[in-house]
Amino acid sequence: MSELPLDAYYDLTQIGEVAVSPAGDRVAFTATEYDQAADEAVSSLFVVPTDGSREPHRLTSASGAASPTWGPDGDRLAFVAARDRDAEKRVGWRDRDDEDAGDAEGDASEDDADDESADGEGEDHLGGDDEPKPQVWIFDLALGGDARQVTERDEGVAGFDWSPDGDRLVIESRDPTDEESEYLDQVREEGGPIETTRLQHKVNGAGWTDDVTRYLFVVDLDDPETDPRRLDDAHGGGAFEDVAGMDPTWGPGDRIAFTSCRLDRPDDTTVRDLYAVSADGGDAERLTGGDLAHGAPAWHPDGDRIATTASDPDDPPAPAEVYLVDAAEGEGDDPDADDRDAPTSVTAALDRTIARGGGVEWVDGSIYTRIADESHTRLVRVETDGSAERVFEAQGRDRAMVGFDIADYGATAVTVLSEPESGTDLYAVDVTDLDAAAEPDSLRRLTSVNESLTDEFPMPEARRVEWESDGWTLDGVLYHGPDVDPDDGDHPLVVAIHGGPMSYDEPVFSFDHAALTSRGYLVFRPNYRGGTSRGREFTAELSGKWGTAEVDDIAAGVESLADRGWVDPDRVFGHGFSYGGIAQGFLVTQEPELFTAAAPEHGIYDLRSAFGTDDTHVWLEAEFGLPWEDPEAYASSTAMLDAGNIETPLLVMAGGEDWRCPPSQSEQLYVAARKQGVDAELVVYPDEHHNIGDPDRAIHRLEKILGWYETHDPAIEAAD
Known part of the structure; x- marks a missing residue:
């Protein structure tokens, strides 16, 4: 079996957002590709007919396209991109070259400023950065x-x-x-100093926070000379506003829904209330009660109800659910009157969380959404009375649904299905066939974005495996090469631990899996207690007591595979990202003989020192309390206090600007291992956040992990 070369990562394409046109005849989608010359990831915009009659048509490249959204006429497609400014078609702002043209000498400085901004505005615009800022662009596909x-x-x-x-x-x-602009100029141009009074003083991916308020603005597309009109009471707020946004959603009756946190201490909670405001301005009306984190609002066509996804910040293990919100326009002088009906969950009876990235879609009075269900992402149709039905049986359990959208007129649905052997691609299906018991004739594949990879290199096969731990029957996914039979026995094993921990694994297409299995490894992805998809009780098993259930479950899973004769217990390797790295830290301190070598990535290993230096103080308080009030809760969930048990060679990896799991945490684990003479290496990617960024970084990461495993593999040592 040939090995998948790591530089083939540059040939990888990853589908992102999808948006079906109102009539259902086309679907727009974003796809991330990797530019080897520039060594960067680029998100491009494509359109493909849903009847499968043509290949996808590329609309943009090298522009970072995001948020494709069809206009109601179905001919215009808007998106957000940080492209070079369109100097020929200035829409939505005044052209200063034509303004006060009679006084050329007096306007020289303004002309110079306008000429400079014509090259595009970057993140550090006030500091003179020439990179463009994300703006809204519109294709007219009828005119071309x-x-x-x-x-x-x-x-x-x-x-x-x-x-x-x-x-x-x-x-x-x-x-x-103006004052805030001066501060931003100072920080961006001179590098600081950073000054803040905000409790949420930094957010991963956004960096240091500031006091700048975000607002909603109305842009008149028919009058390009008119400046956008600010809706003064439609403003944001909240600890994670920089990444969560305001979810502006225009509904019937010229009302706009959005999310915001306006509680007394907005940085001390993840609550996001739902508001509605007239497009003409005026006071915004609060529709929800200040106790849930709402998002992804979707108006019912009657304009009196909004469906949202929401979770309870004070109950971390509780599932995120679909809620119906009373959106009838308030009467009287108090826009926040308390006499409206409280939001009601219509998915509570399922005891299942909404799948990550799952939104809500109205079709003929019913709601479609995706749920995490027994280690499987499922599509469900929910009625407003709380009854629900799992649909789209054609998906099966051997592939994951990672995206979904339905046409406004409700005739066509498009789903993104990920399959280990054949890739992640778009499929269209008639909405009337979502109830079919078998794969319907209307299901048609629209893309094959990784065909060059899947045709040329061996992609892994996957099977679900089960084992027992502490009275629970658990499951996971085992990947292996197409020419490998686990029953042949004594295979090297890589345990790849999911993050979250409130997440789960299911069979998916993955470059990492293929790189490992093509080199002879089995890859085991265990679904341990504390994850999701099996109800609140399952998730609560780990809440407030890290380093307990997941350690037992993962160790029992590895032992189960060894007992079947599939795995060589002397060749067990491991890695995990985020909470996967945290779990790896607990495993090497509590089960020091389990792994031959391990590579924890971007983890937290001392919960006490993480508090306040990461961006998760709100979540940590909800789960553990405050460290000065309940120090034992923090100490008992800190792997560093057992670091004296480490015997496993450790490759510890971190992002230099990761504010979710700060790099200092990885330094602590690395130093603890080295202090005891354990073979260890620390790798820090200076500009990386809590992610795996540019392709050279992704390739280097895989090179380091594979090299670490090979260096400590006793079979390779014996052969040498």
């Missing part, structure tokens, strides 16, 4: 031609939606005051 830029916000655009008549947009954008 390139996209037209319709916004120019100094701080960029974070979200948007179309008005039902298609002549306006609502956009979300930061709007600094």
Whole structure:
């Protein structure tokens, strides 16, 4: 079996967002590709007919396209991208070259400033950064031609939606005051000092936070000379606003829904209330009660109800559920009157969490959403009375649904299905066939974005495995090469631990899996207690007591595979990212003989020193309390206190700007291992957040992990 070369990562394509046109005849989607020359990831925009009659058509490249959203006419497609500014078609701002043209000498400085900004505005616009900021662009697919830029916000655009008549947009954008602009200029141009009074002083991926408020603005597409109109009471707020956004959603009756946190201590909670405001302005009306974290609002066509996904910040193990929110326009002088009906969950009876990235779609009075169900992402149809039915049996349990959208008119659905052997691709199906017991004739594959990889190199096969631990029957996914039979026995094993921990693993297409299995490894992805997809009780098994259930479950899973004769117990390797790295830290301190070598990535190993230096103080308090009030809870969930037990060679990896799991945590684990003479190496990627970024970093990571395993593999040592 030939090995998958690691530089084939540059040939990988990963599908992102999908948006079906209103009539259901086309679907727009984003796809991340990897530019080897520039050594960067690029998100491009494509459109493909849902009847499968043509290959996808590329609309953009090298522009970082995101948030594709169809206009109500189905001919216009808007998206957000940080492209070079469209100097020929200025829409949505005034052209200063034509303003006060009679006084050329007096306007020289303004002309110079306009010429400089014509090259695009970057994240550090006020500091002179020439990189463009994300703006809204619109393709008119009926007329053809390139996209037209319709916004120019100094701080960029974070979200948007179309008005039902298609002549306006609502956009979300930061709007600094003059004083705030001076501070941003100082930080961006001079590097600081950083000054803050915010409790949520930094957020992973966004960096140090500031006091700039984000607002909603209305953009008139029919009057390009008119500046966007700010809705003064439609403003954001909250600890994670920089990454969660405001979810602006334009509904019937010219009302706009959005999320915000306006509690007394907005940085001390993850609550996000749902609001509604008139597109003409005025006071925003709070629709929810300040106790849940709402998101992804979807208006019912009657305009009196909104479906959202929401979770309870004070109950971390509780499933995220679909709620119905009373959105009838309030009466009287108090826009926040308490007499409206409280939001009601319509998925509570399922005891299943909404799958990550899952939204809600209205079709004929029913709601479609994706849930995590027994280590499997499932599509369900939910009625407003709380009854629910699992649909789309054609998916099966051997592939994962990682995306979904339905046409506004409800005739066509598009799903993104991920299959270990054949890739992750778009499929269209008639909505009427979602109830089919077998694969319907209307199911058609629209893309084959990784065909060159899957045709040329061996992709892994996957099987689900089960084992017992502490009275629970657990499951996981085992990947192996197509020419490998686990029953042949004594295979080297890589235990790849999912993060979260509130997550789960199911069979998916993965470059990492293929790189490992093509080199002879079995890859085991265990679904341990504390994850999701099996109800609140299962998730609560780990809440507030890290380093307990997951250690027992993963160790029992490895032992089960060894007992079957599939695995050589002297050649067991491990890695995990985020909570997977945290779990790896507990495993090497509590089960020092389990792994031959391990590579914990971007983890936390001392919960006490993490508090306040990472960005998760709200979550940690909800799960463990405060460290000065309950120090034992933090100590008992700290792997560093058992670091004297480490015997496993450790490759410890971190991101230099990871504020979710700060690099200092990895330094502590590394130093603890080295202090005891254990073979260890520390790898820090200086500019990386809590992610795996550019392709050279992703390839280097795999090279290091594979090299670490090979260095400590007794079979390779014996052969040498």
